[in-house]
Amino acid sequence: MFDFFIHVASIACLYGVLALSLNLQAGFTGLVNFGLIALFGCGTYGAALASGMGWHPLAGLPAGLAMAALLALFYARLGRKLSSDYWGIATLSIAEILRISITNEQALTGGAQGISGLPLLFADLKPYDGVPRLALYALVLVLAWFICQRIVKSAFGLAMKLMREEPQLARSLGYDLDAIRRTVMLISGAIAAFAGFLYAHYLTFVGPDQLMSPETFLIWSMVIIGGIGNNWGVVAGAIVMQFAMAYVPFVKDALDLPTDFVAAARLVIVGGGLLAFLLWRPKGLFPEKVGGSRGR
């Protein structure tokens, strides 16, 4: 039971990092990205590439970050032409195109089978390897949170919020919205890819099924439920959602329900949670604070 708790907490930390990445885009800059999972995938496949090519595992990190940067720039470039809602649809489509391409490509990505046998972090510390791993993921989460907080409370953070709420006013004051979008996509893309790299070396397996679009919506549910536009909130949302999802099988066992209850219940938690919060508490558990910039 303790090992399971460590496992769930580890995954929750990585999802927390992803929620922070999405929050930077959607929460603070108004970039409604439904293709976040592809940026995460750049990190996982960066790790897979290093493993497949026989490189040092750490070489997968710059590879993943470089792929994420390219994809982030492509997403940002699309945003020049498309308004917010159409951009959201375009990002979802691109993420799906990439996933399907990976599924049908064999040489580099291993196709639908994916790539397994990636080295596990701290594997030589078994059976106590889970704790240092969790500590590392928690440290990454804290670092990501710190970076995000610094950004949103700075003068650049003001620019992001102005772009989110009043793009016309921002343009009239001389803000370069394309540059803001590009910068935000690059930073949040790097954060998501970093989470992906760690995730790949945690599961020791990378496959296209990890990049299904429901994963993006799971991250969205964490952001909405936790509190969009609040970095504390989205981390709390990630932890709450991850633990809720992980403990569904225990409820199934306790109530003696059939096995397919687990998958159905998880869908209900994500979809129902999203719907309930959007209807009754759209600002989430921890609403965004007005006036949080670092002046004076």
Add this chain to the structure above:
Amino acid sequence: MAAKLLDIKGVSKSFGAHRVLDAVDFSIAPGEIVGLLGPNGSGKSTALNVISGFLPADGGSIRLADADITNASPQRATAHGLVRTFQLPSMPHKMTVREVLQAGASSKAGLGSIFSAFRFDEELETLLEAFRLTHVADLPAAALSGGQNKLLSVATALRSKPKLLCLDEPTAGVHPNLRADMVTILKRYRDAGVAIRVVEHDMLFIRDLCSRCVVLDRGEIIADCAPHELEDNPRVVEAYLGKAVEKGKTAL
């Protein structure tokens, strides 16, 4: 005549078959305040949108401080010193008045700004005070009344240190006492070298503020004169001021 800050030549704009601006020419010198008048639909706001890069021109040229800004993006026009406000300004819900005002001075802030805390400096406090917004400075900007909204948009535009400030009906919904204050503040900026181009219907405000007026009617300039000369111009009387002038009832 002093060197031209803004020089517009032959600017035209049509929406389909409807010609909104017809080969419009005019210029503004540094430190000059020019009123742009005309009946509704005469092309005042379209002229402002074209000059500030929010709408492309169909023809003609626009030069600002010796740079060609014809069909430039709003960002480029602003980089050359042109800042505008909107007729119906809309303010953010999740930013305070103070933050919006600060944003006026932060358009060049890149990611490097995360390493140093910005300052709500004395100029910001002075602007809040001058526009009587100090007591609402920490409220969400969207919570302001319509009049306060206008004041904040003018203050924010001033905070971005423009060479040419284009105001679109800045006094609509603003209390008369504050209009007088706004005249004083804008003249102070004019004295510091800022040129101002103001679209407005309030003739008292125009008379107090502007040294020159340009009157548009159906996309054409029908007058370019001092405010007190307007009522002597029969075309202006007919198109804009109305018969009240003839009967001596005008505020001019």
